[in-house]
Amino acid sequence: MSKHSAPPAAAFAVTACRGPQGCEHRALDPGDLPQRLAEGLEAMGLAAGLARLLGRPPKRHEQFTVSVSCCPNACSRPQIADVGLIAAQRPKADPARCTRCGACQDACREQAVVLLPSGQLDAIDEGSCLACGACIAACPTGALSPGRSGWRVQLGGRLGRHPRLAEELPGLHSADQAVEYTLRAARYFLEHARPGQRLGDLVAKVGAKAVAGVKK
Ligand code: SF4
Ligand code: SF4
């Protein structure tokens, strides 16, 4: 894992999985997303705002945490961060190009690739697909190719005395949108939190969409 944080280091932490180093499982290349998140949080004055809110510099467990995972394996534990970003790559099916090799079924851990009894590609079961992109990489003919992609945005995860998993915003989002929602959530936290509260307390009260300023 790599960490990107800015002075004062205790105010926030942006953690990324091994995706930026080229992990073979990554669904998307994050590019400079972790750096952009850290720079954005620094520029918005999160460190000073957190110190104002608490009346002192934050302790480690009071850090605002952002976690970036480049596939649904979620190695950096985005579900328990204040903001968690998970890369998603949905496959597009073109059954006419399928040669019935079966590689996609071997690659898919969710049994989401639907083949006909003949072995021919039929469809992707969207309800089961986790958008990891593994079947696309496995398919030798292009019958499965990259479809919709983007970042899942989860808000308000935490551990501690009252642990909770983060709540996910609907849809997939561009890297720009992921940065924007992260900064909006941090601003909402500074404006509405009481000392001792986490973003998860606010998400539990008003929902992830309200915290991120998502209208519909
Ligand atoms: S989350 Fe996925 S891309 Fe990131 S290190 Fe884990 S397996 Fe690799
Ligand atoms: S993207 Fe991943 S989960 Fe979805 S069908 Fe392909 S291998 Fe299965």
Ligand code: SF4
């Ligand atoms: S990997 Fe591609 S060619 Fe092979 S069965 Fe699956 S869709 Fe067809």
